[in-house]
Amino acid sequence: xxxxxxxxxxxxxxxxxxxxxxxxxxxxxxxxxxxxxxxxxxxxxxxxxxxxxxxxxxxxxxxxxxxxxxxxxxxxxxxxxxxxxxxxxxxxxxxxxxxxxxxxxxxxxxxxxxxxxxxxxxxxxxxxxxxxxxxxxxxxxxxxxxxxxxxxxxxxxxxxxxxxxxxxxxxxxxxxxxxxxxxxxxxxxxxxxxxxxxxxxxxxxxxxxxxxxxxxxxxxxxxxxxxxxxxxxxxxxxxxxxx
Amino acid sequence: xxxxxxxxxxxxxxxxxxxxxxxxxxxxxxxxxxxxxxxxxxxxxxxxxxxxxxxxxxxxxxxxxxxxxxxxxxxxxxxxxxxxxxxxxxxxxxxxxxxxxxxxxxxxxxxxxxxxxxxxxxxxxxxxxxxxxxxxxxxxxxxxxxxxxxxxxxxxxxxxxxxxxxxxxxxxxxxxxxxxxxxxxxxxxxxxxxxxxxxxxxxxxxxxxxxxxxxxxxxxxxxxxxxxxxxxxxxxxxxxxxxxxxxxxxxxxxxxxxxxxxxxxxxxxxxxxxxxxxxxxxxxxxxxxxxxxxxxxxxxxxxxx
Numbered sequence: 001x002x003x004x005x006x007x008x009x010x011x012x013x014x015x016x017x018x019x020x021x022x023x024x025x026x027x028x029x030x031x032x033x034x035x036x037x038x039x040x041x042x043x044x045x046x047x048x049x050x051x052x053x054x055x056x057x058x059x060x061x062x063x064x065x066x067x068x069x070x071x072x073x074x075x076x077x078x079x080x081x082x083x084x085x086x087x088x089x090x091x092x093x094x095x096x097x098x099x100x101x102x103x104x105x106x107x108x109x110x111x112x113x114x115x116x117x118x119x120x121x122x123x124x125x126x127x128x129x130x131x132x133x134x135x136x137x138x139x140x141x142x143x144x145x146x147x148x149x150x151x152x153x154x155x156x157x158x159x160x161x162x163x164x165x166x167x168x169x170x171x172x173x174x175x176x177x178x179x180x181x182x183x184x185x186x187x188x189x190x191x192x193x194x195x196x197x198x199x200x201x202x203x204x205x206x207x208x209x210x211x212x213x214x215x216x217x218x219x220x221x222x223x224x225x226x227x228x229x230x231x232x233x234x235x236x237x238x239x240x241x242x243x
Numbered sequence: 244x245x246x247x248x249x250x251x252x253x254x255x256x257x258x259x260x261x262x263x264x265x266x267x268x269x270x271x272x273x274x275x276x277x278x279x280x281x282x283x284x285x286x287x288x289x290x291x292x293x294x295x296x297x298x299x300x301x302x303x304x305x306x307x308x309x310x311x312x313x314x315x316x317x318x319x320x321x322x323x324x325x326x327x328x329x330x331x332x333x334x335x336x337x338x339x340x341x342x343x344x345x346x347x348x349x350x351x352x353x354x355x356x357x358x359x360x361x362x363x364x365x366x367x368x369x370x371x372x373x374x375x376x377x378x379x380x381x382x383x384x385x386x387x388x389x390x391x392x393x394x395x396x397x398x399x400x401x402x403x404x405x406x407x408x409x410x411x412x413x414x415x416x417x418x419x420x421x422x423x424x425x426x427x428x429x430x431x432x433x434x435x436x437x438x439x440x441x442x443x444x445x446x447x448x449x450x451x452x453x454x455x456x457x458x459x460x461x462x463x464x465x466x467x468x469x470x471x472x473x474x475x476x477x478x479x480x481x482x483x484x485x486x487x488x489x490x491x492x493x494x495x496x497x498x499x500x501x502x503x504x505x506x507x508x509x510x511x512x513x514x515x516x517x518x519x520x521x522x523x524x525x526x527x528x529x530x531x532x533x534x535x536x537x538x539x540x541x542x543x544x545x546x547x548x
Contacts (some may be wrong), residue, residue, distance in 0.1 A: 089358040135275035
């Protein structure tokens with residue numbers, strides 16, 4: 001492994017291509033840390049936004065008008081304002097009030113990024129899941145009940161699997177967009193891939209190399225995710241529905 | 244509403260239409276069809292679609308007035324009134340906003356031009372051309388906008404010399420190039436989708452009239468595609484306009500940066516809310532008519548194909 005890393009030092013000496021993230025242990029650690037922060041950010045946001053989506057879709061079917069209104073306003077706010085403005089709003093606006101008396105923020109910027117981005121993607125997920133559940137006709141539930149399914153069983157084994165398959169393409173779009181949007185947490189200094197790269201290129205003065213590494217890492221990460229989601233979508237396709 | 248084979252007459256539920264994909268099984272409600280259309284639209288422009296309502300503007304105005312009123316009430320008599328402060332900064336902010344619009348228009352123009360060629364290249368019959376164009380399209384679609392912005396900001400030179408003429412490239416021009424890359428990639432998909440939606444009979448009949456492939460593309464297929472491409476293209480433009488705010492992150496002084504500067508020189512933290520809502524209202528005023536018109540065109544052209 002050391003020989004592999006040393007090869008990049010040789011590459012620098014021979015060609016001037018300065019990839020410090022390979023031969024410099026400190027930069028390497030920083031970059032790997034940034035990469036995994038991005039991955040962690042993406043995974044937490046995906047999970048949390050799906051949970052928000054399910055909860056919101058359930059609350060939207062509530063009998064209470066107030067609950068339905070709250071969910072409606074939530075969706076309207078988060079889907080029509082830019083995510084960058086939302087992050088600023090959370091971090092500088094709400095975060096300013098959530099401080100201990102010593103001035104230490106109660107919620108870290110990483111947590112704000114996860115919360116903010118999940119709320120942003122969650123607003124779309126609520127709509128998507130709601131449409132998915134609406135897509136399953138009452139007749140299907142009635143048919144299941146006539147086969148002796150209980151209400152819960154019919155929901156768990158008939159409605160949700162069907163609704164999920166209907167939702168998946170739209171969910172896929174939204175989650176891919178979410179993974180791309182994690183890069184804007186740069187603006188509130190979350191040490192993700194873009195942020196650590198900017199630190200590395202200002203310390204090691206290798207903007208060009210780091211830019212290319214960064215672009216390819218992002219495109220690779222998103223591309224892999226798109227590919228996996230697309231495969232899953234194809235496998236889950238309801239025959240005869242959608243392209 | 245036609246009766247589908249295999250269904251007894253008169254039993255179709257209200258609003259029933261054959262499902263996309265050619266099946267006539269009434270297993271899913273219209274909500275499923277709406278989702279399919281939504282997915283198609285989002286895949287074309289590669290971003291969630293803005294859906295603005297008139298009351299969004301009303302709400303923005305209301306919050307702005309409340310925030311301004313609150314600041315006014317808190318400030319007391321010794322401070323200049325909020326109306327004066329905002330009025331004083333309006334010319335500067337308007338300049339910044341005009342800058343945002345200029346960036347969005349220029350990025351859209353560049354992105355559209357290259358996007359059309361990239362989209363046609365995706366449909367080329369020469370395999371290497373088609374696969375290169377496919378790769379380029381998906382590469383720039385998968386890259387986050389902010390990363391592409393950084394890429395152009397740092398890697399484009401500050402001036403280029405072409406045939407002995409030196410053209411300076413200020414920061415905002417570089418940022419414009421950065422924004423035009425994702426526009427180009429999404430435009431490429433819009434063009435590909437539109438061309439593929441034209442029935443193949445058009446190609447065949449053009450060929451029987453001895454049109455070459457290039458002539459068919461530019462004189463027969465693309466003119467018919469404009470109807471298809473216009474709504475997603477306009478959607479993309481609204482998204483881009485809102486996205487120009489991102490250039491403030493890479494240090495180009497657009498309306499958000501100028502608002503920050505104005506707040507700093509006023510040295511009053513309480514002005515933050517009124518200022519930001521003032522700017523949001525401007526964005527709304529600019530994007531709302533476009534969004535409205537897009538919806539109108541979508542409805543109008545939806546019946547054609």
